[in-house]
Amino acid sequence: MVRKSVVMAAITTTLLAGAASVQAAARDYISIVGSSTVYPFSTVVAEQYGKSTRFKTPKIESTGTGGGFKLFCAGVGVENPDVTNASRAIKKSEYDACQKNGVKDIIEIKIGYDGIAVANSRKAPQLQLTLRDLYLALAKEVPDPKGGDRVVPNPYKTWKDVDPTLPATKIEVLGPPPTSGTRDAFAELALEGGCSTFGWIKDLKKQDEDRFKRICMTVREDGAYVEAGENDNLIVQKLESNPNAVGVFGYSFLDQNRDYVQGSIVEGVAAEYEAIAEGKYPISRPLFFYVKKAHIGVIPGIEEFLKEFTSEKASGPEGYLSDRGLISMPDAERARFRDAAVKLTPLSM
Amino acid sequence: MNSQKPTRDGADGMDSRRTIEIVRAGLRRRQAAEKRFRLYGLLAILLGLVFLSVLFVSIVGNGYSAFAQTYVRLPVYFDAAVIDPEGTRDPETLGSADYAGLVKASLREMFPAVTERGERRALYGIISNGAGFELRDRVLGDPALIGTRQDVWLVADDEIDMLVKGRVDRTLPELDRRVKDDQIGWVDRLDAEGRVEKRFNTNFFLAGDSRDPELAGIRGALVGSLYTLLLTLALSFPIGVAAAVYLEEFAPRNRITDLIEVNINNLAAVPSIVFGLLGLAVFINFFGIPRSSPLVGALVLTLLVLPTIIIASRAALKSVPPSIREAALGVGASPMQTVIYHVLPLAMPGMLTGTIIGMAHALGETAPLLMIGMVAFIVSIPAGVFDPATVLPVQIFLWADSPERAFVEKTSAAIAVLLAFLILMNAVAVILRKRFERRW
Known part of the structure; x- marks a missing residue:
């Protein structure tokens, strides 16, 4: 018995010692x-940076915006990530969590814009939608069609019910699940934008924000909106085989698959590079990344990575990121963030 | 017996004709039912085969073209003024020169009529972004190239590759295609001059991941899978066999061992993502093993395959007849000697089969790796078990999620490679069983 416990203790110590030595090891990427x-x-950007500098290529995990902040804000030290990507700005609660865990100085860099396309198969006619159409077609509860300041469960079955100018096909929209940043942005820009066109709901925002959000941002659950997973390629494939369906996904996937799918015209504007860059296309959002200032100088090459990302040859209007479907920022904004990347200006909230 | 016989005789005598008639009347129906029963089984197998062949046909049909890659032959002038203006041959200077500029200059020379800025961008788009780096490596390997003019085969861009492979529909209106009319014209001209060629895609097996489909390869994922699987095997086989031997040969049969047995069987059915969460909490957060490393992946996969190995090993031990043990013990062998020299060798083929099936399971697993950071973009080939790495199924997942069209064929090709490994492993398991298994 005594011998056994001695052996156990020895094994545990070895394991812990091994672990400690691993943890102390520096990370060079x-x-x-x-x-x-x-x-x-x-x-x-990471690949270009890895090939053209003497530093190792960074390791990039795709964890989702929220998951990224959780890991990023867990603390300072080589076992925690140095950079987190985000498809929305950091929230106050996330910033506070960072502060609490000792992640004090955070540098915010905006990299450009991403449009969210509403698209259908090329075999079907192109749709001309308004934000109001999208809201009425997709919300769980909509204002009573008979009038009055009350909401009823969404009665619309076909696009024609929503707007007589639209085709009489069944509403069937394939889009991202609630865990996705794209879904958050879509709800905020398209659904909230559409429901704010109703005067009384707009007034509600100031009086009862919870109710406003519930009416505007809750997506219907009766099968008209299908959660198609995070894989945008899958949505494109499903649209191709089902001409009646409409898909919601990032602009870069529309750009790559124009021979199969066509973007709908939203509020009179087509989802084209120029329209998104000029801010005319209504469903577009900024993309960011955040850097832990405490890691600069500890992990080699962070400053150079910031320079590469904000350089004109990467995120400029003719840079290699625009070939991949990133919409670049106007000149002044680009200059501002390039400056922030050089001076390492921390974010204050 | 005796009391029954007269009754049966009597029944026989009286109803013999009726019995045979009953049998005959039902015979056809019974035979039909028999036939239907066999047909159902056959249909089930046929259905399975149909699904399997659809899967194989679609994977091979999509993926076979990824094993070829389009190259374009360009006359490149290794301009000393660009590469090494001071003539020092210093590797630092040679390494940082603008080699992409050399490729562009060569293209401009080939197509002097192209002068407008946008058109030139389209022209440069014919050759892969990686071409500059390839020229750099050539010059670093042989500085004598500087100042000479060479015909060099360069990797074509992924969209041109798709065009040459016939995966771009030329009849569509230009606006709806990624490859523009001008580019098609240039490529057709190059092709007519014999400057376009499809070759076996060695890069696919030799390169790590890349966001440029024409440069992306599976070597990083293969090496990551290899490290992870070897470690998993090294950890799970001894532990699994030791656990099985103790439970089967030495442990007393009581409540506690029953409880352990139930738990092991239960663990085999736990969703794999749960093991990932456990790995995150224990191995990464508590023991501080680096995220995304093959080591932490192997530890998690060990947990995942242990129940499979233990169950298979116990079954193999059970199938060794008790007479072997009794004979060994009878001639004076100790229980340990009995197990090591007599029981284990006989049970080994079954144990190995179970282990290989467990390993094949581990090779195809992605969900638990998501939690421990192995689902990541990693370009460098891992050099050890502490380096960040990814594995084959994760690579497939990441490529399937990429917007570029050329990744469709890469995804299918990677699936084909994974399937080849799985078939190989399962075939080894079958051969082991056929060759060494003994039946009593």
């Missing part, structure tokens, strides 16, 4: 986590 929307851009 940048570790990046975060949004799956930023992932295709971040990886391209």
